[in-house]
Amino acid sequence: MxxxxxxxxxxxxxxxxxxxxxxxxxxxxxxxxxxxxxxxxxxxxxxxxxxxxxxxxxxxxxxxxxxxxxxxxxxxxxxxxxxxxxxxxxxxxxxxxxxxxxxxxxxxxxxxxxxxxxxxxxxxxxxxxxxxxxxxxxxxxxxxxxxxxxxxxxxxxxxxxxxxxxxxxxxxxxxxxxxxxxxxxxxxxxxxxxxxxxxxxxxxxxxxTSRENTMHQSINSADAERLLHIRSEIISDLSVPPVLSELARIAAMSETKLKQLFKQTFGDTIYNYYQQVRMQEAAFLLKQGNRSVAEVGYELGFTNLSHFSRLFEKYYGLNPKRYSSQY
Missing domain, CATH: 2.60.120.10 (Jelly Rolls)
Incomplete structure (x- = not known):
C-alpha cells in the first residue's frame, strides 16, 4: 500500500x-x-x-x-x-x-x-x-x-x-x-x-546542542539521498575502513562537500561514524554468545586484538571479554 x-x-x-x-x-x-x-x-x-x-x-x-x-x-x-x-x-x-x-x-x-x-x-x-x-x-x-x-x-x-x-x-x-x-x-x-x-x-x-557550531550547508532531496547511500556504503562491510575519495566518487560530490554534509547530517565525521557502527556491531555479535572475542575482532577487520579491545572499552567502558560475559 x-x-x-x-x-x-x-x-x-x-x-x-x-x-x-x-x-x-x-x-x-x-x-x-x-x-x-x-x-x-x-x-x-x-x-x-x-x-x-x-x-x-x-x-x-x-x-x-x-x-x-x-x-x-x-x-x-x-x-x-x-x-x-x-x-x-x-x-x-x-x-x-x-x-x-x-x-x-x-x-x-x-x-x-x-x-x-x-x-x-x-x-x-x-x-x-x-x-x-x-x-x-x-x-x-x-x-x-x-x-x-x-x-x-x-x-x-x-x-x-x-x-x-x-x-x-x-x-x-x-x-x-x-x-x-x-x-x-x-x-x-x-x-x-x-x-x-x-x-x-x-x-x-x-x-x-552538543554538536559543533559550524556554518550550515543547505541540503536538498538529491543531497539527502546521496548521503544515505554513502552511509549504506560505509556500513555494508565493517571490516574495511571507508576511503573518502571513493565515497566522494560514488556520491558525485567533492570530498570537502561530502565531509561537511555527512558530519552536518549524522553528527560525526565519516571515519568516526564508521568506528561507532563497527563497535555497535561488535557489541551485537558478542551478545549472541556464539563467537569468541578473537572471532568478532577478526570478522570486523582487526588484525591487532589489543587495539580492538582498547577501542571497544572506549565505547562501552568494558573490554570485549568482560562485556560478553555479562550476556
Whole structure:
C-alpha cells in the first residue's frame, strides 16, 4: 500500500489516511480496518502549531509513505521517532530505498518540510513510531534558548532546508514506550501527554546542542539521498575502513562537500561514524554468545586484538571479554 501526501502545514495526516484506507476517525483515533491488519493511529494537538501522531500497528501488506515537498520552505519541522525491531528503509528524491537501521533498531530524523522522502514499513511486523510536527516559532518559544548553537538556529530559523539524524538513547526509547502505554481515557491524559512529548523534545535537543557550531550547508532531496547511500556504503562491510575519495566518487560530490554534509547530517565525521557502527556491531555479535572475542575482532577487520579491545572499552567502558560475559 502506498500513501502519498504533500507536507503543507495545514495537512492532516490522520484524516487523509483514513480516507485512503476507507475508514473513519473518532476522537482523533483511527482503528486499522481488519482487512489491512490491526492497531491504530492517534493524533494529539497541543495547539495549531504543535501536534503529535502515534503509529502502532501490524499490517498484512507493506506500507510505503511518500512525503512530497510542500514547496513552501521551512514552515513546519517534522521530527520522526522510529523504534522497531525491523530495519527502517528511507529514500529521498524517488530513488531506491536505502536501509537506515542495521543492528540498531532506532532512528530520530529531524527535517524541514521542503524535502521529499519515502519510508517503507514491512508487512507482518510491529510498527511503532511517533511523528512530532511543530512550527519554528513555537519550537523557539518552547526551547527558550539564549545561546543556541548553529544546529538549533538552523532548525528554528526560517527558509532553511535541513536534515539531521540522531541516535536514539535508551532514555528516549523508554519514554516512547511510556507514551504508547498512556490510557487516553483519563481526565488528565492529554495534559500528561503534552508534558511527555515536551520531555521527548528535550532529550532530542539536548543531544543536538552538543554538536559543533559550524556554518550550515543547505541540503536538498538529491543531497539527502546521496548521503544515505554513502552511509549504506560505509556500513555494508565493517571490516574495511571507508576511503573518502571513493565515497566522494560514488556520491558525485567533492570530498570537502561530502565531509561537511555527512558530519552536518549524522553528527560525526565519516571515519568516526564508521568506528561507532563497527563497535555497535561488535557489541551485537558478542551478545549472541556464539563467537569468541578473537572471532568478532577478526570478522570486523582487526588484525591487532589489543587495539580492538582498547577501542571497544572506549565505547562501552568494558573490554570485549568482560562485556560478553555479562550476556
Amino acid at each position: 502506498i500513501f502519498s501526501f504533500s507536507a503543507t502545514p495545514d495537512f492532516d495526516f490522520l484524516t487523509h489516511f483514513a480516507r485512503h484506507v476507507g475508514t473513519a476517525v473518532h476522537h482523533d483515533l483511527l482503528i486499522m480496518p481488519e482487512h489491512l491488519g490491526k492497531g491504530y493511529i492517534r493524533k494529539l494537538a497541543f495547539g495549531s502549531d504543535f501536534k503529535i501522531t502515534l503509529h502502532h500497528y501490524t499490517l498484512r501488506e507493506d506500507l510505503i509513505i511518500k512525503r512530497n515537498s510542500s514547496g513552501l520552505g521551512n514552515e513546519l519541522i517534522t521530527i520522526f521517532f522510529y523504534s522497531n525491531e525491523q530495519s527502517l528503509s528511507i529514500a529521498f528524491n524517488d530513488n531506491p530505498l536505502v536501509l537506515f537501521s542495521q543492528r540498531d533498531d532506532s532512528a530520530v530524523q529531524v527535517t524541514s518540510n521542503d524535502l521529499s522522502s519515502t519510508i517503507h514499513f514491512p508487512a507482518h511486523h510491529d510498527i511503532h513510531y511517533v511523528v512530532v510536527a511543530i512550527s519554528p516559532a513555537y519550537l523557539t518559544a518552547l526551547l527558550a534558548m539564549t545561546n543556541a548553537n548553529s544546529v538549533i538556529q538552523t532548525i528554528t530559523g526560517s527558509s532553511n532546508s535541513f536534515l539531521f539524524f540522531e541516535s536514539m538513547t535508551a532514555e528516549t526509547k523508554l519514554l516512547l514506550k511510556h507514551i504508547a502505554a498512556v490510557d487516553m481515557n483519563g481526565s488528565l491524559s492529554h495534559f500528561y501527554m503534552q508534558i511527555k512529548v515536551q520531555e521527548l523534545l528535550y532529550l532530542l535537543f539536548h543531544q543536538l
